[in-house]
Amino acid sequence: MTEVKMKLNGETRSASVPPETTLLKMLRESFNLTGAKLGCDVGDCGACTVLVDGMSVNACLMLANQVDGREVLTIEGLATVEYLHPVQEAFETFASLQCGFCGPGVIMSAKALLDENPDPTIPEIRDALSGNLCRCTGYTKMIEAIQDAARILRAKEHA
Amino acid sequence: MRGFKVVEARDANHAVALLAELAPSVKVLAGGTDLLVDFKHAPHAPEVVLDITRAEDLKGVSMTDAGLRIGALATHTDIMRSPLVRESLPALVDAAHTIGAVQTRNLGTLGGNLVTCVPSMDSGPTLVALEARVTVAGPGGRRELPLTEFFVGPRKTVLKPDELLVDIIIPKKNVGKPTDFLKFGLRKGQALALVNVASSLWVDPKKTFVEPRIALGAVAPTVIRAPEAEAYLEGKKITPEAMSEAGRIAAGEARPISDFRASAQYRRDLIAVLTRRTLENACARVQDVRPGGSK
Amino acid sequence: MNDKLRVTEKELTQEALRDPTEALRVPVVTPPVPYPIETLVPEVRQQTPAVGQRATRPDGRLHGLGQTRYIDDLTFPGMLHAKIKRAGIASALIKRIDTSEAEAMPGVMAVLTGREIPVNSFGPSLQDQPVLCDERVFHAGDGVAAVAAVTEQIALEALEKIKVEYEPLPAVLDPLEAMKDDAPKVHPPASNIYSHKIIKKGDLEKGFAESDHIFEARFSTQMVEHVPLEPHASIGMWDSNGRLTVYSSLGRITLGRTDIARTLRLPINRVHVVATIVGGNFGGKNEITQEPVVALLAKKTGRPVKAVYSRGEEFTSSTTRHPIIMDYKTGVSRDGRILARQVKLYLDGGAYCSWSETTLGKACILSPGPYNIENVEAEAFVIYTNKTVTGAMRGFGAPQVCFAYESHMDDIAKALGIDPLEIRLRNAFSEGSISPTGQVLHSVVVRESLERAAERYGWQESQS
Ligand SMILES: Cc1cc2nc3c(=O)[nH]c(=O)nc-3n(C[C@H](O)[C@H](O)[C@H](O)COP(=O)(O)OP(=O)(O)OC[C@H]3O[C@@H](n4cnc5c(N)ncnc54)[C@H](O)[C@@H]3O)c2cc1C
Numbered sequence: 001m002t003e004v005k006m007k008l009n010g011e012t013r014s015a016s017v018p019p020e021t022t023l024l025k026m027l028r029e030s031f032n033l034t035g036a037k038l039g040c041d042v043g044d045c046g047a048c049t050v051l052v053d054g055m056s057v058n059a060c061l062m063l064a065n066q067v068d069g070r071e072v073l074t075i076e077g078l079a080t081v082e083y084l085h086p087v088q089e090a091f092e093t094f095a096s097l098q099c100g101f102c103g104p105g106v107i108m109s110a111k112a113l114l115d116e117n118p119d120p121t122i123p124e125i126r127d128a129l130s131g132n133l134c135r136c137t138g139y140t141k142m143i144e145a146i147q148d149a150a151r152i153l154r155a156k157e158h159a
Numbered sequence: 160m161r162g163f164k165v166v167e168a169r170d171a172n173h174a175v176a177l178l179a180e181l182a183p184s185v186k187v188l189a190g191g192t193d194l195l196v197d198f199k200h201a202p203h204a205p206e207v208v209l210d211i212t213r214a215e216d217l218k219g220v221s222m223t224d225a226g227l228r229i230g231a232l233a234t235h236t237d238i239m240r241s242p243l244v245r246e247s248l249p250a251l252v253d254a255a256h257t258i259g260a261v262q263t264r265n266l267g268t269l270g271g272n273l274v275t276c277v278p279s280m281d282s283g284p285t286l287v288a289l290e291a292r293v294t295v296a297g298p299g300g301r302r303e304l305p306l307t308e309f310f311v312g313p314r315k316t317v318l319k320p321d322e323l324l325v326d327i328i329i330p331k332k333n334v335g336k337p338t339d340f341l342k343f344g345l346r347k348g349q350a351l352a353l354v355n356v357a358s359s360l361w362v363d364p365k366k367t368f369v370e371p372r373i374a375l376g377a378v379a380p381t382v383i384r385a386p387e388a389e390a391y392l393e394g395k396k397i398t399p400e401a402m403s404e405a406g407r408i409a410a411g412e413a414r415p416i417s418d419f420r421a422s423a424q425y426r427r428d429l430i431a432v433l434t435r436r437t438l439e440n441a442c443a444r445v446q447d448v449r450p451g452g453s454k
Numbered sequence: 455m456n457d458k459l460r461v462t463e464k465e466l467t468q469e470a471l472r473d474p475t476e477a478l479r480v481p482v483v484t485p486p487v488p489y490p491i492e493t494l495v496p497e498v499r500q501q502t503p504a505v506g507q508r509a510t511r512p513d514g515r516l517h518g519l520g521q522t523r524y525i526d527d528l529t530f531p532g533m534l535h536a537k538i539k540r541a542g543i544a545s546a547l548i549k550r551i552d553t554s555e556a557e558a559m560p561g562v563m564a565v566l567t568g569r570e571i572p573v574n575s576f577g578p579s580l581q582d583q584p585v586l587c588d589e590r591v592f593h594a595g596d597g598v599a600a601v602a603a604v605t606e607q608i609a610l611e612a613l614e615k616i617k618v619e620y621e622p623l624p625a626v627l628d629p630l631e632a633m634k635d636d637a638p639k640v641h642p643p644a645s646n647i648y649s650h651k652i653i654k655k656g657d658l659e660k661g662f663a664e665s666d667h668i669f670e671a672r673f674s675t676q677m678v679e680h681v682p683l684e685p686h687a688s689i690g691m692w693d694s695n696g697r698l699t700v701y702s703s704l705g706r707i708t709l710g711r712t713d714i715a716r717t718l719r720l721p722i723n724r725v726h727v728v729a730t731i732v733g734g735n736f737g738g739k740n741e742i743t744q745e746p747v748v749a750l751l752a753k754k755t756g757r758p759v760k761a762v763y764s765r766g767e768e769f770t771s772s773t774t775r776h777p778i779i780m781d782y783k784t785g786v787s788r789d790g791r792i793l794a795r796q797v798k799l800y801l802d803g804g805a806y807c808s809w810s811e812t813t814l815g816k817a818c819i820l821s822p823g824p825y826n827i828e829n830v831e832a833e834a835f836v837i838y839t840n841k842t843v844t845g846a847m848r849g850f851g852a853p854q855v856c857f858a859y860e861s862h863m864d865d866i867a868k869a870l871g872i873d874p875l876e877i878r879l880r881n882a883f884s885e886g887s888i889s890p891t892g893q894v895l896h897s898v899v900v901r902e903s904l905e906r907a908a909e910r911y912g913w914q915e916s917q918s
Contacts, residue, residue: 002165018162019162019163019164019165019208020160020161020162020163020165020198020204022160022195028527034520034523034526034527035519035520035521036520037524037526037683037684037733038526038762039683039684039685039765040765041199041764041765042196042199042765043192043196043259043262043263044349045683046260046262047683049262055236055265056261056262056265057262057265057266058192058262058263058266060195061190061191061192061195061196061266062191062195062266063165063188063191063195063208063210065165065167065210066191066210066212074520075519075520076519076520076521078519078520079519084515084518084519087518088518088519089518091514091517091518092510092514092515092518093510094508095508095509095510095511095514097511097514097517097518098511099682099683099684099731099732099733099734099735100513100514100516100517100518100522100731100733101524101682101683101684101733101734102683103517103518103520104520107518107520109261109262112261113261127261127348128261130260130261130347130348130349131259131260131261131262131263131348131349132260133683134683135680135681135682135683135734135736136734160607161607161611162607202614
């Protein structure tokens with residue numbers, strides 16, 4: 001067994017897992033954080049996207065052990081007690097999700113993008129979402145929502 | 160995934176020592192974007208996985224006496240963000256940008272891409288066109304060799320089970336050399352290259368090609384150079400006709416296969432077009448950069 | 455955007471964070487729209503108020519929070535994980551299955567084979583699909599045995615220990631080959647052609663005789679997988695009174711319940727099916743797959759059993775879209791009016807019927823296209839092959855025939871030197887047109903749609 005201690009959604013958490021456990025499996029099974037999904041298990045679909053030290057990664061392609069001592073943010077850590085994250089808010093307003101299975105991954109990718117680039121162009125948003133597959137909605141409403149969230153975040157920044 | 164043990168290397172030397180101790184039943188783990196995918200489908204897992212991701216000395220991009228050094232553990236994102244690379248060899252940024260998607264680039268490393276050694280690897284052609292060399296460390300010490308000699312065949316390199324790829328060096332004389340990379344896949348994101356091509360060149364005051372280098376990917380067992388096309392261009396005046404002709408020659412030098420993604424003929428056509436375009440784009444970059452990476 | 459919500463991205467401090475196990479203070483469901491909702495009842499051909507408006511979804515909030523529970527997010531105390539061994543051979547007799555080594559593995563709680571299934575056949579129209587093959591394998595993605603174990607990995611490793619001895623049989627993989635009399639039968643002694651439809655209108659021969667030109671062409675489409683992001687999954691468990699509860703990502707639960715009850719030989723009122731939120735369906739989750747397997751493994755072990763398809767199984771062992779070979783013969787007048795059309799469709803039905811009959815019907819009815827044609831004959835066959843099952847997928851055969859008749863239309867227009875838009879306008883249905891099956895059509899806006907699309911696209915300019 002491997003001991004993994006990390007900052008998970010802002011809190012120090014630890015787990016003891018077999019060494020071959022993926023980050024995704026640990027999040028889902030040891031911490032009950034089922035927002036990140038297993039879609040393809042080989043890094044293609046992006047449904048398992050989470051942020052490690054602020055960078056988006058496929059949780060299915062990391063070993064749990066590799067996040068020891070690092071910061072992990074999952075969809076469950078994005079909203080605060082009182083408020084949704086602007087991306088979550090916008091995804092709701094723009095009805096950017098239908099079945100919703102890809103949603104947590106898409107939203108985490110969008111969050112990583114906006115952290116780095118507060119005013120992304122449409123091609124930049126498309127590029128940022130190219131690792132997230134959606135089979136229902138398509139991407140148009142996601143792109144609109146991300147642009148809207150970006151506007152709100154920028155307005156907050158200036159206020 | 161099947162069960163295995165994980166050991167962590169503190170640095171390159173520690174990794175080499177661990178490899179010596181554990182080989183051959185050990186596999187090096189970098190970004191895991193090839194290795195873990197393989198493990199999920201493989202009938203056997205190795206006994207031990209050597210996680211090198213915490214070996215800081217294998218990361219980073221720096222300018223050394225020998226040239227531009229890229230650590231084997233530098234991720235594709237690291238390369239895209241490196242001011243040194245952006246300034247002196249933007250084609251490397253373009254090549255890194257075509258790999259998978261953001262999540263894959265945040266994890267996947269340059270070293271992993273070269274060691275996996277699939278013919279369609281997207282970091283290969285640019286490095287080959289820039290005559291990159293690699294450093295390999297093993298129980299007997301370190302050795303340096305040209306990247307083209309590092310590749311042996313599809314999914315095969317010269318690395319022995321107890322050896323580590325340490326870094327990739329672009330020789331000083333080629334830092335700042337105008338270069339261009341183009342990939343053609345069936346989609347923009349998350350698609351393997353049907354063909355990828357990189358060209359590098361200098362231009363002398365008489366507007367002729369100097370040291371043109373053309374590298375082709377996904378059209379032979381490993382990334383290859385196109386020596387006949389290069390020889391044809393050497394000393395020739397830069398004209399659209401010469402660049403088209405070089406593309407045609409390069410297409411003849413490759414050995415593409417037909418598979419479910421594309422026919423050999425389609426791949427040949429792509430080589431001709433992509434070679435011409437990379438030459439044109441590299442020429443257009445001549446104004447941008449000068450030898451040594453200084454503006 | 456709702457600006458009264460002063461949304462901030464707060465520092466992720468412990469106090470500010472919502473513990474995922476704690477109740478949300480952000481309401482999880484958006485407040486409902488106040489009733490009554492005023493809606494316009496549109497007159498025929500009047501734009502409905504819905505078009506062009508943005509609709510929000512009531513489940514949008516939970517989706518965005520990552521709190522929607524899909525089936526794989528559910529666990530139950532003591533739950534086991536099941537995996538199915540796939541045949542990997544297109545056509546064969548099963549001589550022997552040896553599960554003893556798998557059963558002896560630590561962590562393996564039960565093994566199931568086809569012979570243990572009370573009624574080993576199901577299907578939405580023909581019951582021609584075994585839950586797990588017992589005597590014969592019909593396509594490579596068929597299940598031949600299943601394992602329930604304490605972890606998914608142990609179940610997977612146990613599958614490798616199950617030895618199946620096959621006697622390979624000739625496989626038929628091409629629908630046209632499969633139609634021939636001497637072709638190997640997929641389900642002997644039944645014919646490989648398992649459904650057929652013919653539609654006739656007018657006098658085809660007369661129509662061709664009156665035509666100035668006759669065009670013939672063959673079109674074909676490939677097999678397509680739905681690839682829902684959420685793989686097929688189900689969980690089965692029994693209560694102490696012998697009632698079964700099945701959680702499933704199934705779309706058609708009442709049909710599924712019937713099939714589950716039938717295969718398990720249970721009265722239907724003993725089966726409780728809970729449809730979980732579906733993570734993408736597109737027609738691919740319209741029938742049961744492994745539900746009886748989890749139910750029987752749960753019965754054997756007395757524990758809840760969950761099974762989730764791998765991405766690979768999604769391709770080999772769930773339904774797909776029918777590949778169709780489409781032969782078109784069209785007679786036209788010099789000015790491009792269609793006088794007669796004969797269509798023959800050969801649907802690759804794969805190993806089992808699934809929703810083939812529906813697909814066959816719809817493809818056949820729609821195959822002449824949205825055009826006024828006096829003389830029509832459309833005939834369709836669906837044929838068994840030893841391939842992955844084809845079934846329902848978005849449009850039930852309509853996209854395939856649309857690809858064919860519109861490609862055909864372009865070829866005809868080109869040959870006659872008529873503008874592709876113009877040839878469609880000359881033939882398109884209009885108000886009161888009669889379809890090949892004799893239906894009088896209302897609210898027909900083919901022409902208007904085409905004209906408006908052409909205008910917006912700048913069709914005329916693009917042609918010059
Ligand atoms: C969804 C997806 C999309 C992809 N798209 C592309 C693409 O478009 N183009 C492309 O070229 N590739 C693509 N890849 C492949 C992969 O991402 C790259 O090859 C990546 O660079 C591999 O690096 P890694 O660090 O993840 O390697 P790992 O998976 O960690 O390792 C790969 C191999 O190299 C060995 N290894 C790694 N580092 C060293 C070292 N320093 N010394 C010795 N051995 C070492 C490992 O033992 C293993 O055999 C894709 C992968 C995925 C999952």
